[in-house]
Amino acid sequence: MCGEALRLRPHHGMCLAYFAGYGYSDGFSRHTAELLDVLTAETAVTLTVGTDCVCSACPNNVGGVCVQAEKVAGYDRAVLALCGLREDAVLPFGEFVRRVQERVLAPGKRPSVCGGCQWESLCTGKSRWEA
Ligand code: SF4
Secondary structure, X not given: OOOOOEEEOOOHHHHHHHOOOOOOOHHHHHHHHHHHHHOOXXXXXXXXXXXXXXXXXXXXXXXXXXXXXXXHHHHHHHHHHHHOOOOOOEEEHHHHHHHHHHHHHOOOOHHHHXXXXXXXXXXXXXXXXXX
């Protein structure tokens, strides 16, 4: 739905883990749900510190730039560092979310990355990536 080697912001590996149908608009929520439906463990993703497939349906994406660009880029870089990955890495979605789960979510490091985000109260339950 977002082309080959789908672009994904690293911090969206956390957002998608807890997505429960809420979002910035109905279109955004629908798009995110559809994305979760089509992603498989084998889907190739390109990690990008910039707008991605999730952002493509977001009202906060203005001309290809997030209105909170600096803040969310910080989230992305923190996830990359914790996961031992680099910007523009291409890897299977399953491998990416395994790292997010094992290196960020399971050890309880998520609040150090995105604490204070408006959606944070939704991100305390069971991660979608838990085995
Ligand atoms: S445009 Fe910004 S607020 Fe919207 S999904 Fe992307 S990073 Fe999140």
